[in-house]
Amino acid sequence: xxxxxxxxxxxxxxxxxxxxxxxxxxxxxxxxxxxxxxxxxxxxxxxxxxxxxxxxxxxxxxxxxxxxxxxxxxxxxxxxxxxxxxxxxxxxxxxxxxxxxxxxxxxxxxxxxxxxxxxxxxxxxxxxxxxxxxxxxxxxxxxxxxxxxxxxxxxxxxxxxxxxxxxxxxxxxxxxxxxxxxxxxxxxxxxxxxxxxxxxxxxxxxxxxxxxxxxxxxxxxxxxxxxxxxxxxxxxxxxxxxxxxxxxxxxxxxxxxxxxxxxxxxxxxxxxxxxxxxxxxxxxxxxxxxxxxxxxxxxxxxxxxxxxxxxxxxxxxxxxxxxxxxxxxxxxxxxxxxxxxxxxxxxxxxxx
Amino acid sequence: xxxxxxxxxxxxxxxxxxxxxxxxxxxxxxxxxxxxxxxxxxxxxxxxxxxxxxxxxxxxxxxxxxxxxxxxxxxxxxxxxxxxxxxxxxxxxxxxxxxxxxxxxxxxxxxxxxxxxxxxxxxxxxxxxxxxxxxxxxxxxxxxxxxxxxxxxxxxxxxxxxxxxxxxxxxxxxxxxxxxxxxxxxxxxxxxxxxxxxxxxxxxxxxxxxxxxxxxxxxxxxxxxxxxxxxxxxxxxxxxxxxxxxxxxxxxxxxxxxxxxxxxxxxxxxxxxxxxxxxxxxxxxxxxx
Numbered sequence: 001x002x003x004x005x006x007x008x009x010x011x012x013x014x015x016x017x018x019x020x021x022x023x024x025x026x027x028x029x030x031x032x033x034x035x036x037x038x039x040x041x042x043x044x045x046x047x048x049x050x051x052x053x054x055x056x057x058x059x060x061x062x063x064x065x066x067x068x069x070x071x072x073x074x075x076x077x078x079x080x081x082x083x084x085x086x087x088x089x090x091x092x093x094x095x096x097x098x099x100x101x102x103x104x105x106x107x108x109x110x111x112x113x114x115x116x117x118x119x120x121x122x123x124x125x126x127x128x129x130x131x132x133x134x135x136x137x138x139x140x141x142x143x144x145x146x147x148x149x150x151x152x153x154x155x156x157x158x159x160x161x162x163x164x165x166x167x168x169x170x171x172x173x174x175x176x177x178x179x180x181x182x183x184x185x186x187x188x189x190x191x192x193x194x195x196x197x198x199x200x201x202x203x204x205x206x207x208x209x210x211x212x213x214x215x216x217x218x219x220x221x222x223x224x225x226x227x228x229x230x231x232x233x234x235x236x237x238x239x240x241x242x243x244x245x246x247x248x249x250x251x252x253x254x255x256x257x258x259x260x261x262x263x264x265x266x267x268x269x270x271x272x273x274x275x276x277x278x279x280x281x282x283x284x285x286x287x288x289x290x291x292x293x294x295x296x297x298x299x300x301x302x303x304x305x306x307x308x309x310x311x312x313x314x315x316x317x318x319x320x321x322x323x324x325x326x327x328x329x330x331x332x333x334x335x336x337x338x339x340x341x342x343x344x345x346x347x348x349x350x351x352x
Numbered sequence: 353x354x355x356x357x358x359x360x361x362x363x364x365x366x367x368x369x370x371x372x373x374x375x376x377x378x379x380x381x382x383x384x385x386x387x388x389x390x391x392x393x394x395x396x397x398x399x400x401x402x403x404x405x406x407x408x409x410x411x412x413x414x415x416x417x418x419x420x421x422x423x424x425x426x427x428x429x430x431x432x433x434x435x436x437x438x439x440x441x442x443x444x445x446x447x448x449x450x451x452x453x454x455x456x457x458x459x460x461x462x463x464x465x466x467x468x469x470x471x472x473x474x475x476x477x478x479x480x481x482x483x484x485x486x487x488x489x490x491x492x493x494x495x496x497x498x499x500x501x502x503x504x505x506x507x508x509x510x511x512x513x514x515x516x517x518x519x520x521x522x523x524x525x526x527x528x529x530x531x532x533x534x535x536x537x538x539x540x541x542x543x544x545x546x547x548x549x550x551x552x553x554x555x556x557x558x559x560x561x562x563x564x565x566x567x568x569x570x571x572x573x574x575x576x577x578x579x580x581x582x583x584x585x586x587x588x589x590x591x592x593x594x595x596x597x598x599x600x601x602x603x604x605x606x607x608x609x610x611x612x613x614x615x616x617x618x619x620x621x622x623x624x625x626x627x628x629x630x631x632x633x634x635x636x637x638x639x640x641x
Contacts, residue, residue: 289374
């Protein structure tokens with residue numbers, strides 16, 4: 001039997017020694033979850049925690065993390081020797097935090113978002129070329145086993161040339177002005193995961209026409225964007241955080257090609273092929289959720305899956321590293337800004 | 353205290369929280385039990401079929417159902433509340449302070465326990481924050497329905513990951529002082545069982561996902577099953593169907609065979625509430641402890 005090991009305490013000799021000392025920058029909701037995931041990963045040791053806000057540092061200390069908890073990365077580098085950094089601080093400082101990790105020579109993972117603006121993305125592109133260690137960016141959807149399977153089929157050309165791709169991301173959260181987070185709209189936080197997934201499954205896209213609706217405040221609560229894929233096919237993106245029936249966020253991708261049609265979500269994949277392709281027979285193919293074991297050795301939400309993939313990439317797994325490609329993060333930052341720029345100004349029609 | 357730990361629990365957590373099930377099934381259940389009256393009918397059926405307690409978030413529909421029932425219903429209350437909308441916040445949800453003065457622990461009820469938590473509060477220990485929330489969120493909860501506290505997995509797993517044994521001890525003491533029984537919900541059963549053994553901490557029960565495929569058994573199925581065999585903690589197995597692929601009876605039998613004390617079956621896992629619960633009750637009765 002393997003003895004469970006949490007690096008908060010001393011490891012027993014028979015256990016796998018932690019290979020990676022990883023620090024976390026940004027102690028919000030995601031940062032705390034990453035700290036948990038690192039502490040529970042047998043291949044990792046939590047090296048330290050960084051956040052400029054004193055209340056967040058106090059919270060992490062009160063939660064019991066017995067590692068250096070400091071206000072800046074520079075301070076952490078003096079007190080600990082991390083090999084890698086997970087960046088999950090505020091969007092406004094995201095690119096600067098990633099840059100700090102790169103400049104310190106640390107392998108760096110950006111949680112979901114690499115940069116806030118296209119200008120920041122362009123600046124980071126230069127830094128990425130000079131990076132001495134792995135720089136990664138990713139969110140959980142592209143790492144979900146069902147979407148990974150869908151991506152493998154698409155990459156193998158199961159559908160043939162794509163004709164049309166539709167992507168929707170829905171969650172039931174905002175149903176009044178009071179429940180709308182201040183200074184945010186549906187693009188932030190929902191666009192990044194959907195755009196990263198779309199890019200990972202069918203490649204880069206450019207923004208076309210955008211329509212938006214404001215339901216409970218000034219700014220989009222629902223958005224529809226027409227996109228053009230690099231390969232020429234059209235794609236669409238629908239985002240809403242005000243639709244009933246989605247207590248859990250749900251992203252659905254529907255792709256239509258010359259050889260068939262694919263519908264993928266975190267519930268199931270349905271593939272319908274008109275002819276044999278990519279080693280698959282013609283006809284209907286289905287894969288349901290629940291056919292896999294735990295996606296990470298410690299469950300702390302989506303960050304567990306991303307952290308586990310980051311460790312696999314650090315260990316040299318090229319397929320997983322490709323799913324965390326930082327270039328995708330740069331493309332998505334630019335595309336998100338283009339969508340925002342094309343989004344018409346909308347004011348609330350309903351203010352209950 | 354352990355003698356009163358229920359062995360068959362109906363979980364209605366899926367009415368308020370995302371659980372491992374298909375979206376269609378979740379919507380079907382939330383639609384069916386949206387009204388307090390229909391929920392009350394379901395709860396009565398469950399108790400008649402052999403459920404000894406209900407595991408729930410103390411929500412408004414449940415309070416309505418309890419009022420409609422006009423009789424005590426043993427509830428294992430999952431606290432603190434973790435509504436899905438917390439994922440829109442940038443800060444960790446426990447960072448928000450209780451809003452009212454009496455929520456922070458100045459009331460007369462449980463004064464001794466609050467004094468015991470004073471050092472934790474002064475040092476900013478997470479246990480003081482959590483205890484204040486438990487008091488705040490259970491304030492409107494009928495005392496007669498308090499069968500036990502189920503400390504929610506986001507708290508259990510946070511202090512588990514941080515290796516904060518004292519916080520768990522304090523919270524279990526606090527829970528017992530308020531609810532009689534105090535248990536731990538976790539998404540990391542193998543880790544938690546091992547740590548509890550190592551730390552010498554004995555919750556009244558643990559509620560965790562256990563299924564034949566090991567779908568959510570971290571760090572892995574093998575380790576978790578080995579920890580279950582130790583049998584030092586009364587484990588209520590949840591999600592025995594692993595989100596769908598396993599039949600209810602097979603999942604329940606597997607969990608009990610591997611050392612689970614009892615079963616916590618959620619509404620989304622039951623095709624027919626009464627007959628499925630009767631089947632589980634019979635399975636439990638056939639096993640001598």
